[in-house]
Amino acid sequence: MKSVAEILKEIRPEFDFTASSDFIADGMLDSFDMVTLVSALDKNFGISIPGTDIVPENFQNLQTIDALLRKCGAQP
Amino acid sequence: MNFTFHRKRITGMLVVLPENERSFSEEMKNFNFPEARSLKLKEVMGFDKRRVVEPGVCVSDLAVFGLQHLFEAGLLKREDIDALLLITQTPDHFVPPTSNIIQGRLGLKQDMLCLDISQACAGFVLGLMQAFMLLEQESIKKVVLINADVLSRKASPKDRNIYPLIGDAASIAIVERDPQDSTIHASLKMDGARAGALTIPAGGLRQPSSMETAILEDVGDNNLRAKDHLFMDGAAIFNFVQTEVPPMIEGLLAHAGVAKDGVDYFLCHQPNRFMLQKLAEKMKVPYEKMPNNVVEHFGNNSGVSIPTVIAYNLATRLLQENVRVCLAGFGAGLTWSAMLLNLGSLSFNAIIEYK
Numbered sequence: 001m002k003s004v005a006e007i008l009k010e011i012r013p014e015f016d017f018t019a020s021s022d023f024i025a026d027g028m029l030d031s032f033d034m035v036t037l038v039s040a041l042d043k044n045f046g047i048s049i050p051g052t053d054i055v056p057e058n059f060q061n062l063q064t065i066d067a068l069l070r071k072c073g074a075q076p
Numbered sequence: 077m078n079f080t081f082h083r084k085r086i087t088g089m090l091v092v093l094p095e096n097e098r099s100f101s102e103e104m105k106n107f108n109f110p111e112a113r114s115l116k117l118k119e120v121m122g123f124d125k126r127r128v129v130e131p132g133v134c135v136s137d138l139a140v141f142g143l144q145h146l147f148e149a150g151l152l153k154r155e156d157i158d159a160l161l162l163i164t165q166t167p168d169h170f171v172p173p174t175s176n177i178i179q180g181r182l183g184l185k186q187d188m189l190c191l192d193i194s195q196a197c198a199g200f201v202l203g204l205m206q207a208f209m210l211l212e213q214e215s216i217k218k219v220v221l222i223n224a225d226v227l228s229r230k231a232s233p234k235d236r237n238i239y240p241l242i243g244d245a246a247s248i249a250i251v252e253r254d255p256q257d258s259t260i261h262a263s264l265k266m267d268g269a270r271a272g273a274l275t276i277p278a279g280g281l282r283q284p285s286s287m288e289t290a291i292l293e294d295v296g297d298n299n300l301r302a303k304d305h306l307f308m309d310g311a312a313i314f315n316f317v318q319t320e321v322p323p324m325i326e327g328l329l330a331h332a333g334v335a336k337d338g339v340d341y342f343l344c345h346q347p348n349r350f351m352l353q354k355l356a357e358k359m360k361v362p363y364e365k366m367p368n369n370v371v372e373h374f375g376n377n378s379g380v381s382i383p384t385v386i387a388y389n390l391a392t393r394l395l396q397e398n399v400r401v402c403l404a405g406f407g408a409g410l411t412w413s414a415m416l417l418n419l420g421s422l423s424f425n426a427i428i429e430y431k
Contacts, residue, residue, distance in 0.1 A: 011113070011116065012113075030297045031237075031297075031310050031311040031314075032113075032117055032236075032237070032297075032310070033113075034311075035117070035120055035121065035350055036113075036116045036117060036120055038350075039119075039120040039350065048354075048357045050318070050354070050357070050358055051314065051315075051317070051318030051351070051354035051355065051357070051358055052315065052318045052319055052358070054314060054315070054318070054354070055311070055315060056311070
């Protein structure tokens with residue numbers, strides 16, 4: 001199983017996601033990247049992130065993504 | 077708002093697709109994105125092939141082509157059409173109504189009603205509702221409902237958020253009274269406060285098209301778009317659909333007293349594969365009962381997408397059988413709509429190519 005940081009690196013290899021606290025404001029993830037990320041997270045962790053949770057606030061940084069995954073029943 | 081209709085049915089459906097096919101793989105180079113990112117998007121969203129009109133082709137061209145096909149095949153008689161409803165966001169002109177243009181080009185009778193309605197992705201359900209209401213008039217026995225859009229002509233080729241998903245098409249549904257005692261339930265909601273989430277800012281009288289509105293601007297996310305082009309706030313629309321559509325469908329089923337398992341298919345507007353998969357998951361409906369394969373073959377063709385998903389997935393089956401379906405459309409306005417009805421025993425249900 002891949003880590004969230006590894007999945008993010010596959011989507012946007014040009015960025016260091018451990019160095020940012022706001023991926024959206026820093027221009028590291030756009031709305032289409034969020035869709036790609038959700039699809040990858042669903043497959044990797046065997047979960048289904050609800051469509052209503054696909055909002056920028058949940059993808060701001062590694063901590064908010066971690067919280068979302070736990071809410072959806074994953075153990076990141 | 078809930079609606080109930082009695083003794084009405086769809087008796088035939090035809091979808092007209094331009095023969096001109098575009099491929100996402102070939103168009104990727106037009107966007108300011110690394111190929112790897114676009115390929116990931118292709119896999120998740122289902123972007124692949126789509127059908128678009130050649131320059132200069134208008135909504136009336138697709139509609140006239142489809143109706144002529146039905147006349148020549150003996151599936152529809154000119155003189156039987158009592159009302160022609162056209163649902164479109166891309167009329168041929170501001171004035172006159174495009175439905176009148178279609179009537180004139182086909183030499184239809186004068187003793188009939190032609191009506192344009194400005195609606196988009198929710199327009200098939202809304203059009204059916206209008207057709208059912210017209211059929212309450214004794215003088216109207218057969219309504220031709222046309223959904224048609226050529227939105228590719230209003231999409232920026234440099235906007236990856238819009239351009240790779242847009243398809244053009246027209247559909248023709250024949251709507252008549254049902255001799256059997258059938259009941260159709262529908263639900264409709266609108267929210268004009270969010271109208272700006274899906275809009276073409278310029279080209280109307282509020283902001284007429286000019287040299288300035290045709291200038292491509294960097295709108296962020298590496299996309300270039302002019303004010304004359306179609307704009308969609310993708311994140312807002314995604315959230316709107318996931319939030320508003322499931323409760324509408326559940327409310328409609330409760331109103332009709334029908335369990336979710338009692339519906340054979342949930343036939344939704346086709347924005348992209350990912351959005352429909354998430355909708356199915358949220359509603360706990362198996363993917364196979366909510367087909368999502370229109371975008372990958374034909375693109376998102378606005379109000380024609382529900383007829384397309386019907387014709388593509390249930391073409392021959394609906395000629396012999398009847399199935400209970402829940403239709404759901406959602407888009408510009410914002411507008412969202414759903415309808416529960418029996419569909420089948422159609423006299424035709426096919427896709428043809430506009431040449």
